[in-house]
Amino acid sequence: MRILIQTLFIIGLVVTSIATFAQQSEMFGPYELHYSVVTTTFLEPEVAASYGITRGKKRAILNLAVREQHEDGSSEARTMLIEGRTWDLIQNQFLEFKEVREGPAIYYIAEFKFIDEEWRFFEVNFRPEGADQTYTFKLKHQLYLDQ
Helix, strand or coil: CHHHHHHHHHHHHHHHHHHHCCCCEEEECCEEEEEEEEEHHHCCHHHHHHCCCCCCCCEEEEEEEEEEECCCCCEEEECEEEEEEEECCCCEEEECCEEEEECCEEEEEEEEECCCCCEEEEEEEEEECCCCCCEEEEEEEECCCCC
C-alpha cells in the first residue's frame, strides 16, 4: 500500500511537472502534447521498479501525454500511436514507449541513455486516438549528471 501511494505521488509529480516547467507543451491542431525529460535518479527506487524503469546516473526518461482540447474549453486525455528516436553527437537510439494509465491520465514514457552536458535531440511521430493525421514533435534538451 505504501508503494502504491508513493507511486501515485511520483506520477502526480511527473505529470504536474509537465505544467510546472514553463508549460512544456505544444499544440498540434486540437491536440496539446505535454512533455518532460527527467533523469531516472529523480524517481524513487520502488517507483522505478514498479514501472520497469532502470535507474542510473546516465539514464533519463521522456514523458509524453496528449490531451484533446474541445471547443467548450474542456480537454480529454487521449491514447496515441507513437514512435520516436533520440540522438546526440555520438549515439542514436530508437525510443520504446510504455503506456501508463493512472485513473483518467494517460501518458507514455521512454528510457534512454545520455552523456553529461550533451544536447539530446528528440523526434517523435504520434497520432492521437481519433486524429486523421500523424504529427511530428521535435525537442532539443540538455541533460546533466546528478552530483
